[in-house]
Amino acid sequence: MSVPGPRAPASDVSLTLARARLGVWPVVFIVMAAAAPLTVVAGGATTGYAVTGVTGIPIAYLAVAVALGLFSVGYVAMSRRVVNSGAFYSYVSRGLGRVPGVGASFVAVVAYATMQIGLYGGFGAVLAGRLQDWLGWPVPWVVCAFAAWAVIAVLGVRRIDLNGRVLAVILLVEIAAAALFAVVHLTHPADGGVTVDTLAPSHLIGAGIGAALVTAVAGFVGFEGTAVFSEESKDPQRTVAKATYRAVAIIGLLYAFCAWAMSVATGPEHIVEAARADGTDLIFTLDQVGLWRRLIAPALAATALLWILAATIGRFHTLLGVEPDDPLRWIFPSAYVAAAVLGMLWALLLRTAKPDVYTGIGRGANSVTIEPATSLGDPVSAASGR
Numbered sequence: 001m002s003v004p005g006p007r008a009p010a011s012d013v014s015l016t017l018a019r020a021r022l023g024v025w026p027v028v029f030i031v032m033a034a035a036a037p038l039t040v041v042a043g044g045a046t047t048g049y050a051v052t053g054v055t056g057i058p059i060a061y062l063a064v065a066v067a068l069g070l071f072s073v074g075y076v077a078m079s080r081r082v083v084n085s086g087a088f089y090s091y092v093s094r095g096l097g098r099v100p101g102v103g104a105s106f107v108a109v110v111a112y113a114t115m116q117i118g119l120y121g122g123f124g125a126v127l128a129g130r131l132q133d134w135l136g137w138p139v140p141w142v143v144c145a146f147a148a149w150a151v152i153a154v155l156g157v158r159r160i161d162l163n164g165r166v167l168a169v170i171l172l173v174e175i176a177a178a179a180l181f182a183v184v185h186l187t188h189p190a191d192g193g194v195t196v197d198t199l200a201p202s203h204l205i206g207a208g209i210g211a212a213l214v215t216a217v218a219g220f221v222g223f224e225g226t227a228v229f230s231e232e233s234k235d236p237q238r239t240v241a242k243a244t245y246r247a248v249a250i251i252g253l254l255y256a257f258c259a260w261a262m263s264v265a266t267g268p269e270h271i272v273e274a275a276r277a278d279g280t281d282l283i284f285t286l287d288q289v290g291l292w293r294r295l296i297a298p299a300l301a302a303t304a305l306l307w308i309l310a311a312t313i314g315r316f317h318t319l320l321g322v323e324p325d326d327p328l329r330w331i332f333p334s335a336y337v338a339a340a341v342l343g344m345l346w347a348l349l350l351r352t353a354k355p356d357v358y359t360g361i362g363r364g365a366n367s368v369t370i371e372p373a374t375s376l377g378d379p380v381s382a383a384s385g386r
Helices: 010-018 025-035 037-052 059-079 088-096 098-135 139-154 162-186 203-207 210-217 223-229 236-266 271-285 291-316 316-320 329-353 355-360
Strands: 370-374 380-382
Touching: 025 037, 025 162, 025 223, 025 236, 037 162, 037 210, 037 271, 059 203, 059 236, 088 098, 098 139, 098 271, 098 316, 139 162, 162 236, 162 355, 203 210, 210 329, 236 271, 236 355, 291 380, 329 355, 355 370
Parallel strands: none
Antiparallel strands: 370 380
C-alpha cells in the first residue's frame, strides 16, 4: 500500500496554477481594462474640456503618452531585474531601502483603494440612473455598486488567464464603442471640414495646460500594472516590456483620437461650451441622424427581415406538422394580415368620424418628440401631447 506524500501548501498550489500563464496581449488587456478607456473617453475627456476650459486635451493625451513611454524605459529595465508582483513597492525597496519601500507600499494601498471606491461609486450611480431611465427600476446606487463588487470578487479568485479572457472581451467592446463614436463624430464635422486645431503642439505651452495634463495623466492609471503580472507571465523578461509599451501607445492614441474627434464634431471653438452643457453625455449627444441610421441600416434590416418572413411562411406547414397543400398552413399568417387590415380600416373610420381622436394616435398625454438640433447642444423638444 502506497503512502501519499506530503501535500503542498495551498499558497504553493495557487502560485503554481498562476505561474507562466499570461502572454503579452493578455497582460495588455488587463492593464488597459484597468484604465477603463470608454470611461476616460466619455467622462475624462469631456470633463477635461469642461473643467479646464482648454481645447488642447487631445495633444495633452499624446504628450503624456510620450512622457510615460520614456518613463517605461527605466521601469521595464527594473522589471527585468526584479521579477516580483510588488512592482513599484519592490523596486523602491530594492533601490532605496526597505523603509522607503514600505512607505511607498502604503501610498499605493491608499491610492488604489481610493480609486476603487470612486470607481464603484461612479459605476453604481451611472447604472442606477440607466436602470431608472430605461426600465423604470428605482434601484439604489449602492445595490448596483455591490453587485459589481460581487462579480469582481468572484473573478478575483479565479485563474488569472480566465480574467485575462474576460477583460479582453470587455476591453475590445469598449474600444470598439469609443472608436465607433469617434468615426461618427469625424463624419459630421461642425463646420463642414475636419480640423486638427486641438492637436496643435502650441497648446502645450498655453495657459491652463497644467490642468489639462493632470486630466490626461488620470486616464493612464493602471498601465504600470504590467510589472505586477511578471510572476504570472510566460516570459517576464519580454512580456512586461512589450505589454507596457503597447498599452501606453494604444491608450494614448485612442484617447487623443476620440478627444480630437469630439472637437471636430462640435468645432474647436465650441468644444468647451458643449462639454459644459452636456457633461459626460457629450460623446452620445453629438445631436445627428446620418445616412447610415436614416437609410442604409433600415434598408438592410427591412431586406433581411422580409427574407426571414418569406422563408418562415414558405415552410410554415413544417412548423404546423401538416402537408404543404393543407389549408391550415395559411390560417395563422392570414390572421395577422386580417388584423392589420382591420386596424387600418378602423383608423380610416376614426379619421372621418372622430378627427380629434385620430390626430392623437401615436401620441401620449405627456409624450415628447426630440427634433434635430437647431444649434450645437440645443436639441428642440417638441411636446406631442394632445
